[in-house]
Amino acid sequence: MSPTMVTERRCTAAATACLIAVVVASFAVICALGGQASAEGTGRTDVRMVPMQRLSVRIGVSDVTPASGAAVRVTVRVRDRRQRAVRRVRVRVTWLRPGNRATKVVRTDRRGVVRSQRRVWGATGTTVRVKVTVTWRGRNVRKWIRLRPQGGSGPGGGGSTTRLQPSDLVYRGAFRLPGESGGSSWEWSGDGLAYRSDGDSDGAGDGYPGSLFGIGHDWQHYVSEVSIPAPVVSADKDPADLPRARTLQPFADVRGDLYPDLGTEIRRSDVEYLPAQGGQSSGKLYLGWGRHLQEGERNATHMWCETDLSDPRPRGPWSVGGLEDYLTCDYLFTVDPAWAAANAPGKLLATGRFRDGGQAGMGPSIFAIAPWQSGDPPAPGTRLPAVTLLRYDSVYTGAEHILHGYHHSDEWSGAAWLTSAGGSGKAAVVFAGTKGTGDCWYGFSDGTVWPDEPPYPPVPPDGERGWWSSGFEGQLLFYDPADLAAVARGDLAADRPQPYAALDLDRYLYHVTGEQQRFHTGALTFDRQRGRLFLIEPLADGDRSIVHVWSVE
Incomplete structure (x- = not known):
């Protein structure tokens, strides 16, 4: 039996978006x-x-x-x-x-x-x-x-945060990514994205300073750095209308020999940049590495390296609080420094993962960490202390507290901690991903349900067995940081926060053409100084990804 076949074969979606935001202020x-x-x-x-x-x-x-x-x-x-x-x-x-x-x-x-x-x-x-x-x-x-x-600020009663709403995000357009470099490319990419405020010092002066680090083709998972051109809105969603970023540093393998067992199986990873922390002398890239199938494993998954990709000097790996890999080793994002100072001192890096099938949690997870607090660098194999901010029930622990409207076919691929740039105090923690709608089942896209025991049905032509739903939508889920503060204080259980709003992403995406199309989005990153959100969309420019940009007003 497939390891994902551990719970129901069909479920019903929750109803309307207004019920996502329950017990409001x-x-x-x-x-x-x-x-x-x-x-x-x-x-x-x-x-x-x-x-x-x-x-x-x-x-x-x-x-x-x-x-x-x-x-x-x-x-x-x-x-x-x-x-x-x-x-x-x-x-x-x-x-x-x-x-x-x-x-x-x-x-x-x-x-x-x-x-x-x-x-x-x-x-x-x-x-x-x-x-x-x-x-x-x-x-x-x-x-x-x-x-x-x-x-109050919401269900958690966790502070004076004003919730940032979907209407506070203004779409600015998109841009294309460069061609091949360093033995890899942006084709079949989208797993990782990180903003660096002091990157591209010789940039075009187009109002989009800084640079982006990203993870390329999912065969190699190398890292490259690119410039950020001023995005363009294409009325026809034609990639030819978009400007193209420049390669600042070609693709490079930043893992070294830290992960000899990673193999070529479907990988889960992300990258985030932070300026020098603690006793560090330079800013670092932080990465986490996992595999699609690693049920029950608790490996050393996280690392850091230098921003010079020609000499990355990788350090690690370390585990996150001794937690399962299914909970921790995918998206990475920076915690709002003001929030961290009040609720999780020094822990400016957030990590988590969503695994389809509910094997680690029926919804996304968040853990706040600070590797620099455990050494410069921490010794390999160090268990990094982690503050739990979000963690739902799994199929193994019961289904009492789960993401509203949860489907086993959901996919949450990126996260970011948004704050308004104009001093309004608005904030939200957002997850980008692909949300299942309608019915949900384990089997094939044509509705064939795969049973636990024989006899098994015929396999449809070109069928891909896994978790499916009647439809899929690209969404951005909004969580209240006040709820996460209440969790950090111990005033609210980690499985209780729920999204208070959702933004439809499909209206902006280029490659979504079918109701049952999966994997609408990739990773997220955020320019806190200027209030700009970047989302990578895979397979939008032929086999290449493009990057979408919103500003937080």
Whole structure:
């Protein structure tokens, strides 16, 4: 049996984007099982009821109109232990406030969902209680939720962060990448991207200073440095309309002999640049290396090297907190220094990974690290201390707390910590990737489901066995840094943060032509000084990648 065949073969997507952002800033949630609430919680994004006869009941709360007389929506989702929707479960939602009581009784729909929405308070901020009763095969389970207006930054109550919204990103266009160099190319690339503020000192003066380091063809995974031309918006999405970057340093193997067992299997990697930290005398490139199949492995995965690719002097490798490789060795990004100073002192580098099939977590992960705090350099094999900021349940630990709308076919390939350049205080942690929609199954793209045991169905022509969904969308997920601060403090469990918004990326991408096309996006990186976000799109210029640019307004 394939190692990814460890859970359901078909699942149902969560409903609408507004339900991604649950328990927003205008109210808190107070809840307790089996009676009225007795203690204030952290404003969780999800309130899970106890399992009842193999069912898992999840309650989400979202503020639909955060103004005087706000409308609040309660959403109840019922799943079985294989995370499949359960229909026809009786749900009773009762809204109570002084002098008013309203009840809705309904059964879950084909997606296992019931929704109830009410206008619940005015400017006086009246506290509202909601009782949810779920009945299944003669057994009742009840949950009380108390809602009251309050300030704050979101579910985590983690600080004064103002959430950066998708509308704060302005698309500036794209540019092409150079030709071959150093025995590799930008064809079949996209796994890694890093911004260097002091790169390309002899640049064109076009308003786009700095340079980009990136990882090239996925056979070699060499690193090159290129310039950043002023991007252009092509109305026809024609790569010929775009300017081309210049090669500043040709492709080079920066790993040396640190990873003799990496092999030629599908690799997972990224690169990030940081100026000199701690006792370092120069800025470094940080990289992590993994393989597609390494279930249960806890290897030394991370390294650093010099920015001179002709003499990279690689150092490492080190492990991240003794965690599984499936959790740690893919995307790398810089933590907002102000946030790090307050919540994870000195840990300016974030790392994580998403593995399809839910084998490490049913959603992306984030761990903050600081290799320079463990030596200059740390000894090979050092276990780097890590602060967990985001980590969902896996198929091995249960499916109680997972990314809303999760599919086993999802792919999150890049991450960045965005901050506004104009001093507004807006911020978000974003993930770029390919989101499965509709139904999800293990098998082939034509809908053929591969069973656990024989007899097996015929293999379709040109079939690729794996996790599939009815459709795929390029998305940018937005997380609130205040929630991650609450996790770092221990006030919020690491599996509780949820995205509060999502940006459709497909409208900008060049190579997405089919509903079931996978791997829409590659890596991300961010120019914090100027508020510019860079996204690499694979296979957009023939077999070559292109780079898209947004500015944070």
